[in-house]
Amino acid sequence: MLSALGYGSVIAALLGAALMAGFGYRAGLSRNGNEFSATIARRAAYFCFFAMCAGMVTMEIALLTRDFSVDYVSRVGSIETPNYYTAISLWSSLDGSILFWGWILAGYAALFAFTRRREISAHVSAGANVESPRGGLVPGLKTTPLVIAVIGTTGLFFFGMLAGPANPFGLVSPAPLNGPGPNPLLQNHPLMGLHPPMLYFGFVGMVVPFAFAIAGLLQGNVEARWLRDSRRWMVGAWAFLTMGIIGGGWWSYEVLGWGGAWAWDPVENASFLPWLTATAFLHSAMVQERRGMLKTWNLSLMIGTYLLTLFGTFLTRSGVIDSVHAFTEGVIGPLFLGFIAFITLGSLALIGWRSNRLHAPGQIESAVSRESAFILNNLLFVGFTFTVLLGTMFPLVIEALQNEKISVGAPYFDMVASPIGLALLFLMGVGPALPWRHASMDQIKRSFKWPVLMGVAAAAAVMAFGMRQFLPILTVSFAAFAMTTIVEEFAKGIDARRRIADRSFFGALSDLFVRNGQRYGGYVVHVGVIVVALAISVSWTWKSEREATLRVGERVAVEDYEVEFVEVWGRQEAQRFVIGATFNTYRDGRFLGEEQPRLNIYNNSEAPIATPAVRSSLTSDLYLTLITFDSENQEHATVRAIVNPGIIWLWIGGMIMGLGALVAIWPRGKSRLRAASEEMISDVATPQPKPAFEPILEPAFVTDEADVT
């Protein structure tokens, strides 16, 4: 029953995607717009989302009622698995995660259609692009149906997979009485319910900017409004991706037991690659906004980011990492590669076809200017992407060509990431302080006096504290440099608001966020990055680790912590057998509490999954892993004790980054919305009775108060 219901939902979603694509292209590519088709395309997006919701709910019911006649449940479910892990096992295996992907995709389509619901009826009948009194074209008249059409096209691929080779709803007959349960690593920690959805929201969300890119190319119009809209969607997806990556690091820290958060594992790299190109775009888009340059480059970054999300999914889901030859065994791998090739070639063809419309009116006037800082930033981000991609792919290439198994170790990635990351951190302090177009020597002296002083002072301070390694000192110094620039930017902005609008300090501060959230939200993100960079360098420099075999009552000391072995014990839980060791922990001689690192042994795994015990504080974490124990008479146990200073700031910094992104896309006051949409309407040839809904609530051309000073 559930099997048929679920499959029916997938087929309905496939139909919805076909309608989105068909009618969306029809409305978007017609000469004068087509309101009827545009409306159908929009409603198809809602329909598609409802169908996928039905599919998701069906799968969750099947999982939670342990209906083993449903193929997916028979492979990842088990009676013993607790309900929480059963519910989230939706994304613990290939076809379930594609179902989840499809649901989010349909959700984005519906959300997009919803935010544009008034606009379609208001604008489509107005026809093709209209000359604005301000000069240039009023974009977006037919963008909406085209964006829906492109999202629908990608939907055809994903829902098609669900209907065919990756169908999770297959009927198993006779139904088994029990299943193996999800992959042990994925049911070992509650955080598993958090970071994969974040990553998926980020990954799938990149489809909207991609659809904007294709829509812009089809229309031959990538002007101001198109840019603002697509960037807004990009910031949203980027925020999810950021939280997903940081959350993934946190999960790996809490679960994998080696005491770190990031190992440059291919799976981690797969999530990092699109983040790098998306971040590059968020910066280079500003150059296009202000100077009209880099159009082709920005389009390429939007398309490239989407391609990297597809590639990352292919990499982690096709088995190609374990062996190059593994992916040809299934249908999914080749299908994914085919889809990636289709998107790449199609996009290249479109860019080539439209190249005459993508010429830049302006050019770089001076090497010392905001725009050249952004260009350098982009070069570094893309170079970073290239080096990570190279290290990730190299083993596959070697295996394919020479049939030799190699791996590229974390030292390679550390070696390339450190200088590039440091350069980016430095640039973060330079870019915001430089004016557009050209900087005079006088301006440079004024802007950088304090940042440079603070950078030097910070370096001296940490050296006095005993930091001796070159790279961490540089990191701290650059962080102080960049932080001072941000503080100065805020000070300038607040000062200007107080003078112009006669506001209090906090009133002026909130004005900055409300009036120019994109810019000041961006600075908040920068603060988060600085916190992350400091957390990495401090935890790296002062991490200390000891492995000790302790008898009952014996203690081992690591830094200011002491660990005392109490006992080893075993306990049967519903889905696993747990062996744990109890340790008393002390800091500076003061009793902190008991900690119990464990080994969890699942029914379906050969090796135990070690679960570390982590005692966090704002200054440092004590991280205990049970390595082994005396199985004969439980008299001793071997524990690895790691003291990780400041690592908690990695997660805090990540949250600050997410918060900054939220500030940047937060919808602003109603009155401004009204004003903006009325202005839009008056630009359009035929006035409409209803105001067009405009999701972007900033005025079209942001006046940059801080630049006035």
Add this chain to the structure above:
Amino acid sequence: MKKNRLWMIAGLVAIAGAITLLAAGGLSENMVFFLTPTELQAKGSEIYGAPMRLGGQVKPESVDYDVESGHLKFVMIEDAVEIAVESTGAPPAMFRDGIGVVVEGTYGEDHVFRSTNVMVKHSNEYAPPAEGEEAKETYKSLLESS
């Protein structure tokens, strides 16, 4: 203006070149071979000192672990090829005769593999163990034996 542009392009090219050099150099220094004992022997002397991972089985009754000093010695076997492995630190919990292990380290002229990390092999694509060889049972028996 022209000159300015030229300088900028030169600068960008220089940075791109530096990144490429960094990547190429880093790659060649940090390639880690993944070998089996048979492949290791076939490589001969060229492999001495190179970082690698070696995967095989723990030869039954070859494990010698000294709790006091923390020295671990065992023999890794694959078909009939044997490699002596030395490591410091306690072996991982599941480590026992006959189990598949992966060791990281280098192989020296003295024909001893010096390992910095001993891992019990388990792949991401797990397969449920066959009847009667469930890890859980092994473990329970470990704790109950006393």
